[in-house]
Amino acid sequence: MRDLAEALRASIAGDTPDRGRLVVPAVAVATAGTTFAVGALVGRSSDAILTSGIAAVAALVIILLVRSAPVLAFGLLFLVASLSRLTIDLPVGHVRVEQPAILGSFLALAVLGRLGTLRDRSVAAVGACFGLYLTVMVLSSVLKAPVLAVSLRLLIWTAISMLSAVVAYALLGRRPGEEQRSLSWVGALQGLGGLAIAGLFLVAGPLGIPGMQVSPGEVPKVASVDFEANLFASLLAMLAPFALEEWRRRRTAVSAIVAIVTIVALGLGVTRGAYAGLAAGLVVYFGVLVLRLTPRVMLGPVVAVAAFALLLAPATSSVLLPAERPVAPFASQAPTASGTAGSPGASPGFTASPQPTPQPTPTADTLAFRLDRVPAALADIKTSPIIGLGAASFGQWHARQDAPETRDYIGMLALVAVYETGFIGALALFAGFLVLFILLIKPGGRDVGRAAAYAGAIASFLVSYEATNAMWFSINWLIVGAALAFVVRSRQATRSAARDGHG
Numbered sequence: 001m002r003d004l005a006e007a008l009r010a011s012i013a014g015d016t017p018d019r020g021r022l023v024v025p026a027v028a029v030a031t032a033g034t035t036f037a038v039g040a041l042v043g044r045s046s047d048a049i050l051t052s053g054i055a056a057v058a059a060l061v062i063i064l065l066v067r068s069a070p071v072l073a074f075g076l077l078f079l080v081a082s083l084s085r086l087t088i089d090l091p092v093g094h095v096r097v098e099q100p101a102i103l104g105s106f107l108a109l110a111v112l113g114r115l116g117t118l119r120d121r122s123v124a125a126v127g128a129c130f131g132l133y134l135t136v137m138v139l140s141s142v143l144k145a146p147v148l149a150v151s152l153r154l155l156i157w158t159a160i161s162m163l164s165a166v167v168a169y170a171l172l173g174r175r176p177g178e179e180q181r182s183l184s185w186v187g188a189l190q191g192l193g194g195l196a197i198a199g200l201f202l203v204a205g206p207l208g209i210p211g212m213q214v215s216p217g218e219v220p221k222v223a224s225v226d227f228e229a230n231l232f233a234s235l236l237a238m239l240a241p242f243a244l245e246e247w248r249r250r251r252t253a254v255s256a257i258v259a260i261v262t263i264v265a266l267g268l269g270v271t272r273g274a275y276a277g278l279a280a281g282l283v284v285y286f287g288v289l290v291l292r293l294t295p296r297v298m299l300g301p302v303v304a305v306a307a308f309a310l311l312l313a314p315a316t317s318s319v320l321l322p323a324e325r326p327v328a329p330f331a332s333q334a335p336t337a338s339g340t341a342g343s344p345g346a347s348p349g350f351t352a353s354p355q356p357t358p359q360p361t362p363t364a365d366t367l368a369f370r371l372d373r374v375p376a377a378l379a380d381i382k383t384s385p386i387i388g389l390g391a392a393s394f395g396q397w398h399a400r401q402d403a404p405e406t407r408d409y410i411g412m413l414a415l416v417a418v419y420e421t422g423f424i425g426a427l428a429l430f431a432g433f434l435v436l437f438i439l440l441i442k443p444g445g446r447d448v449g450r451a452a453a454y455a456g457a458i459a460s461f462l463v464s465y466e467a468t469n470a471m472w473f474s475i476n477w478l479i480v481g482a483a484l485a486f487v488v489r490s491r492q493a494t495r496s497a498a499r500d501g502h503g
Contacts, residue, residue, distance in 0.1 A: 024108045028063035031104030032056040038090070045089040052088050055080075055097040062101040066108050070171040074482065075182025077101055081164070081474040082186055082235055084227040093153045098474055102164045105171075114170045120488050122439050123169065129432030130480075133417075134162060136425035137391050145390030146397065154391040154472060161474040168481030173489065179482055180242045180453055187239030188258040191265030194224045194232060198268050198320035220321045222268035230468035233269025235475060236262050237278040237464055240306075241285040241456035245449045248302045260309045267313030268321065273467025281460030282306060288441050288452035370411040370467070373398075377410055377419050388422035413465040433458065436480065439487045447490055454483040 039052020058080045065073035081098040088095040109115055137158065141151035172179055197211040201222075206214050213221040213229045221229035243259040266274055289299055376398060380389060389397075394416070395407030410416040417426040440455040457479055465471060 023111045024067050025064060027104055027108045027111065028060050031063060031100050031107075032060035035059055035100040039088040039095070042090055043088055044091060048088055051086050051097060054083075054086060055088060055095070055100050058097060059101040059104050063104045063108050066105050066114075066171060067112060071179050071182065073105070074168055074171045074179050074478070075186070077105070077164070077167070078183060078475065078478050079186050079189070081478060082190060083225045084231055084473060084475075085223065085225050093156075096157070096474070098164075099160050102160055102167055102474065105167045106163055109167065109170045114173075115166070120491075122435070122487060122491075123484050126432050126435050126439075126480075126484060129428045129435065130162060130165075132428040133421060133425045133432065134159060136387050136421045136428065140384070140387040140421060140425070141390035141393070143390075144384055144388070145393045148390075150396055151391040151393060158391065158472040161472055161477045163477075164474045165477040165481030165484070168478045169485045172482055172485035180245055180450055183239055183457075183479075183482075184243040184246045184255075184258050184262070187236055187243050187262035190224060190226075190232070190239075191236060191261040194222045194236075194265040194268045195261070195316075195320070197224055198222050198317075202320050202322070219270050221270045222265075222321070228468070229269040230271050230273060230464075231470055231473075233266050233271040233274030234277055234461060234464040234468065234470070236266040236269070237274045237281060238457045238460040238475075238479065240266070240278055241281050241453040241460070244282075244285065244302050244306055245453040247305055248298070248449055251301065256305055259305050260312070263306065263309035264313045264316050267317035270317060270321065271464075271467065273464045276467070277460040277462075277464025280463040281456040283456075284459040285452045285456030288455055289448065292441075292448045292452075373408065373410050374415065377415055381419055381422075384422060385418075386422045386424055388418065388420045388425060391420050394419055409469075411468055413462070413469045413471055416469045417471075433462065436483060436487075440483060447486075450486055451490065454479070454486060458483065 033056070036052050036056035039055065040049045043049070043052060045051075058076070062073050062077050062080070065076070077098060080101060081096075083097055086097045088097070106115075134155075138155060141148060141155060145151040193211070197209065201209045201212050201220060205212065206220065211222060211224045213223040222232060223229045224232045226232040226235060240259070240262050243255075243262045247255040247259045249255075263278070266278060286299070286303070293299070373394075377394060380394070380397060383389070394410050398408040410419060414426070417429055421429070436458065437455060440451045440458075461470075461476055461479075470476070
């Protein structure tokens with residue numbers, strides 16, 4: 001807290017008479033004031049004042065920090081972005097609490113001239129791929145979506161989230177690489193919160209426990225401050241490589257506890273997709289370390305902590321979330337349908353009449369539920385295989401058999417990418433991540449551990465999102481932007497060392 005207070009003081013007072021001394025605080029105040037005014041005056045829900053207040057404070061603090069403490073600003077932005085359950089409900093749709101901070105930070109960074117660092121060719125290549133993906137999604141939405149207003153909400157969410165990658169890159173591109181510590185601490189805070197919620201459920205559940213996802217006939221799950229249990233567990237899975245990397249680098253009791261808590265709390269989401277994502281992330285993380293790290297004997301303690309946490313995770317979940325609790329009488333507590341991942345397409349105002357899918361509908365949050373949508377999705381894709389059918393379009397064509405008033409959804413990232421953007425957009429998205437992976441894992445960088453952590457985190461969410469499509473959330477693109485900043489920093493450090501060696 002002392003570091004945060006000092007950074008805020010330096011940002012407001014200004015240590016040097018540059019243009020950011022006055023303009024950045026003005027942007028921060030304007031963004032925060034507008035956020036609170038719009039949320040409080042226009043918001044549709046009783047929680048709008050509280051949520052808009054949180055978003056306004058977050059925007060104010062983060063924007064003030066972009067000049068004096070950019071690494072801290074990144075960490076706070078990621079923390080706020082992880083609170084995916086919190087949205088400001090407006091007549092035109094939902095606003096996530098980190099979105100004002102992203103927009104304000106981008107403006108502040110532009111004023112400071114920090115966006116001029118986006119000239120690296122590798123960054124341009126990755127950015128071009130992701131830009132093509134978004135462009136195709138916009139084009140297909142305009143040409144193919146039955147209700148453009150529904151698609152527009154998802155397009156806006158996706159565009160702002162992708163803009164957060166630019167913000168993360170600009171914040172971290174010229175700073176020493178310590179942002180992975182912030183990411184590991186976000187995982188620890190999320191994990192501790194999840195453990196506290198599960199403990200409260202064990203003592204006082206099943207009724208009225210905030211942060212629990214309790215549905216009739218299903219195992220209780222912890223969603224914490226995330227939109228659903230899938231996202232809570234997937235978030236911890238993607239942050240686990242950063243927590244393990246902190247333990248490898250520092251070997252303190254605190255860093256070991258952070259890594260263990262992150263992995264153990266993942267089990268509270270009771271999500272096989274997140275476990276698959278964690279497995280993929282750890283395979284990539286340890287694989288890169290084994291191939292490139294010398295000496296490899298230093299990996300023993302990291303493997304031991306990971307193995308201990310993996311063994312403890314299911315045991316902790318079974319103790320804190322007993323399946324025999326009588327949840328059936330409390331059907332009113334059923335959560336938002338799993339797999340929708342907070343889609344802005346679910347906003348009020350949808351007036352089309354989608355047709356129910358002809359197949360029987362298995363229980364949501366199962367593999368059968370996801371596979372059940374594949375035939376209908378493939379049949380639709382054949383009508384527009386090149387550019388797809390537009391953002392949030394599957395639910396515009398199909399309703400759920402078990403709930404005809406509810407739009408259906410696809411819970412697999414790979415399939416929904418083809419459905420919404422066709423083969424052009426899906427290949428562009430794949431190419432962007434492929435190029436980023438190559439940049440991270442190829443030999444030449446000096447900081448192998450951080451490269452492995454970034455590669456593992458990205459592999460983790462790409463795999464876990466095959467069980468819940470959540471690519472439009474900012475947390476993913478903040479990781480992408482930070483990874484690109486790391487690549488550029490690592491390359492610059494290598495070149496500098498080579499010049500010093502020849503000198």
